[in-house]
Amino acid sequence: MNATVAARSGRVRARRAAGPMTKGAARAGLAARGVIYLLVGTLALQVAFGDHGKQADRSGALEELSRRPFGSVLLWALGVGVCGMALWRLSEVAFGSAGEDGRKARKRLLAAVRCVFYCSVAFSVLSFAAGSGGGNRSSDAQSRDMTARALALPGGQWLVGLAGAGIVVAGVWVGARAVRRYYHDKLRLGEMTRRQRRAVDVTGVGGGAARGLVFATAGCFAVRAAVDYSPDRAKGLDDTLRTFAELPMGPWLLACVAAGLVLFGLFSFALARWRRV
Numbered sequence: 628m629n630a631t632v633a634a635r636s637g638r639v640r641a642r643r644a645a646g647p648m649t650k651g652a653a654r655a656g657l658a659a660r661g662v663i664y665l666l667v668g669t670l671a672l673q674v675a676f677g678d679h680g681k682q683a684d685r686s687g688a689l690e691e692l693s694r695r696p697f698g699s700v701l702l703w704a705l706g707v708g709v710c711g712m713a714l715w716r717l718s719e720v721a722f723g724s725a726g727e728d729g730r731k732a733r734k735r736l737l738a739a740v741r742c743v744f745y746c747s748v749a750f751s752v753l754s755f756a757a758g759s760g761g762g763n764r765s766s767d768a769q770s771r772d773m774t775a776r777a778l779a780l781p782g783g784q785w786l787v788g789l790a791g792a793g794i795v796v797a798g799v800w801v802g803a804r805a806v807r808r809y810y811h812d813k814l815r816l817g818e819m820t821r822r823q824r825r826a827v828d829v830t831g832v833g834g835g836a837a838r839g840l841v842f843a844t845a846g847c848f849a850v851r852a853a854v855d856y857s858p859d860r861a862k863g864l865d866d867t868l869r870t871f872a873e874l875p876m877g878p879w880l881l882a883c884v885a886a887g888l889v890l891f892g893l894f895s896f897a898l899a900r901w902r903r904v
Contacts, residue, residue, distance in 0.1 A: 649718045653904045656712025656745070659705050661895030663688055664834075668888030671868045675882040683885070684766040684864040685748070689755045702756035709749040715904070716742035725813065725903045766863025774849065775858035784853045787861075791849025798843030805835020814901050827901070830894035837887020841867055 666688035723730030852860035
């Protein structure tokens, strides 16, 4: 009994000691995510209005950022910010996240998946900042290569199909939670004015719905790649966004989705300011 109490007390002390660093890492990470989505959304808007030479994904965003004044400094800052995101998710694995059910196994597992994802994003950003931009391949090429490797495995079609279906479900889940404003549970609403809440709801609902739609669409292409046993059917972010332009009223539809991604970038900045960590 004493050992259990001591272990619990030790975890509480560790969580408190890591608190300030975790909060700083979370806010830096959310701001970095906001920058990436703002850039991707802006590039997608340019594609929608005729500039088809742009690459509307993370690779294109990094390339665009590198061309700005002090681009190298901005890239390093962005990479450090994404590292903060990974560190924050790692702390949620170790100590649990904010909220009543933050210490449940399901929440910790989700935090672990997010940690791995942001570690890979941080690696790509820092590699680009260090001058290894050639390794920063487009999302489309990465998606096709990953799909080809997965299809070559025993039961690969089922593996890719299930992964694609999971992405579709995740996209619907992300969009539905945004529309239903579940993010309110994670915000310090008492510190916000009515105008600020209204602005956050515009960016949260519009941005979350657009993000969920893009995820779900990319998942559908993965499922199609599994059914056809064709890795070329899989699409990364850039090709997924361009698909909207091929539909009726396509350029305007792509513009709406792109504007939604810009809104999600702004929403990430709001989370960096008001999210409970």
